[in-house]
Amino acid sequence: MTIKYGATPSQTVGPFFHYALPYANGETLADAQTQGTRIEITGRVLDADGEPVPDAMIEIWQANHAGRYAHAEDSRSEFALDPHFTGFGRTATDATGTFRFTTVRPGRVPGPGNSLQAPHIAIGLFGRGLLNRLVTRLYFADAAENADDPILALVPERRRSTLLAQRLPGEAATYRLDLRLGGNDETVFFAL
Amino acid sequence: MTDVLAYRADDGNTHANSLSPAYGSTVRRSPSQPLVAIPHTLTEVTGPSSQVLRASLDDLTKIGTGEALGERIIVTGRVLDEDGRPVPNSVVEVWQANAAGRYIHERDQHPAPLDPNFRGEGRVVTDADGRYRFLTIKPGAYPWKNHHNAWRPAHIHFSLFGPAFATRLVTQMYFPGDPLIAIDPIACAVPAAARDRMVSRFDLDVTEPEFALGYVFDIVLRGRNATPMEDKHDH
Ligand SMILES: [Fe+2]
Numbered sequence: 539m540t541i542k543y544g545a546t547p548s549q550t551v552g553p554f555f556h557y558a559l560p561y562a563n564g565e566t567l568a569d570a571q572t573q574g575t576r577i578e579i580t581g582r583v584l585d586a587d588g589e590p591v592p593d594a595m596i597e598i599w600q601a602n603h604a605g606r607y608a609h610a611e612d613s614r615s616e617f618a619l620d621p622h623f624t625g626f627g628r629t630a631t632d633a634t635g636t637f638r639f640t641t642v643r644p645g646r647v648p649g650p651g652n653s654l655q656a657p658h659i660a661i662g663l664f665g666r667g668l669l670n671r672l673v674t675r676l677y678f679a680d681a682a683e684n685a686d687d688p689i690l691a692l693v694p695e696r697r698r699s700t701l702l703a704q705r706l707p708g709e710a711a712t713y714r715l716d717l718r719l720g721g722n723d724e725t726v727f728f729a730l
Numbered sequence: 731m732t733d734v735l736a737y738r739a740d741d742g743n744t745h746a747n748s749l750s751p752a753y754g755s756t757v758r759r760s761p762s763q764p765l766v767a768i769p770h771t772l773t774e775v776t777g778p779s780s781q782v783l784r785a786s787l788d789d790l791t792k793i794g795t796g797e798a799l800g801e802r803i804i805v806t807g808r809v810l811d812e813d814g815r816p817v818p819n820s821v822v823e824v825w826q827a828n829a830a831g832r833y834i835h836e837r838d839q840h841p842a843p844l845d846p847n848f849r850g851e852g853r854v855v856t857d858a859d860g861r862y863r864f865l866t867i868k869p870g871a872y873p874w875k876n877h878h879n880a881w882r883p884a885h886i887h888f889s890l891f892g893p894a895f896a897t898r899l900v901t902q903m904y905f906p907g908d909p910l911i912a913i914d915p916i917a918c919a920v921p922a923a924a925r926d927r928m929v930s931r932f933d934l935d936v937t938e939p940e941f942a943l944g945y946v947f948d949i950v951l952r953g954r955n956a957t958p959m960e961d962k963h964d965h
Contacts, residue, residue, distance in 0.1 A: 667755030
């Protein structure tokens, strides 16, 4: 297997992306017509000293409520696409390092072999000082399906909690997950 | 059961170490634990379609009533995978400083003038051959506070999606012959053998007479493994 061209290296998004990349309603994946259980996702991006990262950009990618990705390679037509859901969101952190998305709880999607993955949201993190995109996942702490998720099973048990968003008290379904670039409880990041 | 065709693993010789201390901001913003390798699933081999982002904008020079200041340039190229296949219908976003080295950003403290006629950001979708094209102004170098007398080489920021979540790439394009590249901690964080892949080339055929110089910047995204990678189970 010979490679014809070398891949272009990654570089930091830098501190000055705000007027170019985030866009209106990029943090809102679900509107009134989107099917499924509406949820809010929030958290903070923190550096190795626990200080907020106020110039990060976060992207999320997820399946719809039925567990179908809006992409040609997910051809499982038995799970309906939702014309009101693209599955992609993008936002920047604010001065306190906080981000927030409005979306729906994703359905399960297949994993390797015959496995099914627990509901999850893929996260890409960019920022000044991040030469490479950092990739992680959000899982729902209240999901029983986590117990047999094939990807969580690859994460050392004592670090799995860094991927589990906790439901906050209150009526609206709001889940919180902080992304820690170092220090105690450093978030698990994945090599894809 | 769903077997997916995985994207090829990083060769270890292309990307920077996330911790690259010469670039000071990496020190507290890079994981200390090793990354956990995971197999590609539907989550990683799917990704947002080109309809997700906003309308196309390929002229960074037009926003005010007048002409943007600086050296007008055309930046074009192809988005390919490692096997040389074009990546069509894929979003390419760009942003940059103006000719004086100043960004349209409140946190940019460089005392160089803003240009009310320079937009400084744009986005297009690649055509069937993976080609993109922008009209812009050659960006200026600008100082930053990483170390004493630190200057970023002139660069254009690029953001690409490619076909999948796994192929997402944010990078920077540099200009040929720029003496600042060799002393820039961000460019030099990349392994030396791969650094030139971020440098565009001047092209007289892209250059338009009496109008704008032409630069070509081809971008290579991860290719795919020849065979599905779901070999880890025994059936
Ligand atoms: Fe820059």
